[in-house]
Amino acid sequence: MTRVRIEELGDAVEAAYEIARTCQAYDQPDVPFSTLDDFRAFLTTGWPGYGHERYLGFLDGAPVGRMNLAIAQDDNLDTVMIEMSVLPEARRHGVGRALFDLAAERTRALGRRHLIGGSVQRHPDGGAFATAMGAKPGLEELRSRLDVRTADDALLGRLHADALAHSGGYRLVRWTGVPPDEIIDDVAYLDGRLNADAPVGDLSIEPEKVDAERVRQSELARIARGRMSYNTGALRGDRLVAWTAIAVEPAAPRQAWQNITLVDPDHRGHRLGLLVKIENLRYVRAEQPGLEVIDTFNAAANEHMLRINRAMGFREVETVVQWQRTLA
Ligand SMILES: CC(C)(COP(=O)(O)OP(=O)(O)OC[C@H]1O[C@@H](n2cnc3c(N)ncnc32)[C@H](O)[C@@H]1OP(=O)(O)O)[C@@H](O)C(=O)NCCC(=O)NCCS
CATH class of the missing domain: 3.40.630.30 (Gcn5-related N-acetyltransferase (GNAT))
Incomplete structure (x- = not known):
């Protein structure tokens, strides 16, 4: 039986919130994470000018990964913005790859070509996943x-x-x-x-x-x-x-x-x-x-x-x- 499964987010907002919050505490511990209410409100409102698709990744039946695809509607029609994270203890089991493969499939289905997403260079392996996914560094930003x-x-x-x-x-x-x-x-x-x-x-x-x-x-x-x-x-x-x-x-x-x-x-x-x-x-x-x-x-x-x-x-x-x- 395959250990990894992906589903649309649906109502599982709290599971996605816990994953996002835990990953932020690991990857950007000095930036406070939003409240559950704020997170929920963002899921309902999104950003004007964008369509959103949201997914959860499961490992052995437990939700451990989340992905948000932001799809610009008025401009940048070739591009999908991707944001994803997998709980630190569940990494290197293929959840990230399965989420990314789905993102690529959705990008093609939407008739687009470019997937863009960021990684924090806090841990020495910060860029390893993106490189393994065939992505190229496009812009270096400083916080x-x-x-x-x-x-x-x-x-x-x-x-x-x-x-x-x-x-x-x-x-x-x-x-x-x-x-x-x-x-x-x-x-x-x-x-x-x-x-x-x-x-x-x-x-x-x-x-x-x-x-x-x-x-x-x-x-x-x-x-x-x-x-x-x-x-x-x-x-x-x-x-x-x-x-x-x-x-x-x-x-x-x-x-x-x-x-x-x-x-x-x-x-x-x-x-x-x-x-x-x-x-x-x-x-x-x-x-x-x-x-x-x-x-x-x-x-x-x-x-x-x-x-x-x-x-x-x-x-x-x-x-x-x-x-x-x-x-x-
Ligand atoms: C990036 C992230 C989502 C990867 O999730 P994951 O479930 O661990 O990814 P996978 O197990 O599917 O890894 C796929 C491949 O990426 C590479 N990879 C991933 N993490 C790596 C690491 N820490 N060191 C070296 N290679 C790594 C490997 O080639 C891996 O395949 P392998 O395990 O068979 O060698 C996760 O590390 C994370 O949440 N990071 C913080 C947020 C972030 O940077 N998001 C990415 C940009 S939007």
Whole structure:
């Protein structure tokens, strides 16, 4: 009898949650894992613009592995994003391979060619599975962390004053959740630029087609998951030309994610990236006094963003490799 079996996730949300939580504690122990409610809410809402398929892997009848396939609907029509994990004690018994084989089968059935997924390089064998699956490293990313408790406020104050001095003629704006109507189209424009402006290495990834409705739905999905986004932007006249966002899960208030920061190409060179980031940091610290650390991902090749982050006090903690398997 074969020991490995794969099933669609169906109602077995708690089993998937336990696997995801245990694997995160093993592979990224310093990042708090979401609550069961948050995990469940994500399964119901997903991300706007994506279809999702979810599977469980069994070894000798027990659920030990999980996989999420995210299938972009409006852009990136050749690609499937894969996220999977197998309980540490159940690894090397073929569950990962069976999940991956199914992912490849589904990718072909959907008429797509590329499978993209990341692995944390914490343990020395971090990339062994992806390599065995025939994937190639496409992009190296760094996770950096700012310890808010020990942030150098005098330094941040100097950087802020300097950035203000270089950015005359721009006005700052703050918001949480869905952007105000006057700027939501500009947020969509900046968001859609991300895959064009930030390095994507050798990954077959194209810019996302983002419009105001997708921005609105993404923020509503975040709120449905019990999360909150804090945003700061810079306006030139009425136009939003720079934007940064930090996402917080109030159920796990000690940690937050620094997400997108983007300055429109016509407005670079005025320290707007640094300015909106420091302003947004002040915003989130004032609103979330229990916050201790902020994590962020950047392409290792993204020198401009990394320089700003290092100046603010972010320190690199680990490498994540994004792998791509292109099917024949
Ligand atoms: C990656 C992961 C899902 C693999 O699950 P798994 O059930 O152990 O995978 P398999 O047993 O099917 O391994 C298939 C092949 O990959 C290679 N492999 C997997 N883990 C390996 C390791 N630690 N060292 C060397 N080779 C390894 C081997 O060639 C293995 O075949 P073999 O055991 O016959 O030699 C699991 O290690 C995991 O959850 N890691 C953390 C999350 C992650 O990195 N996900 C992957 C990217 S989305």
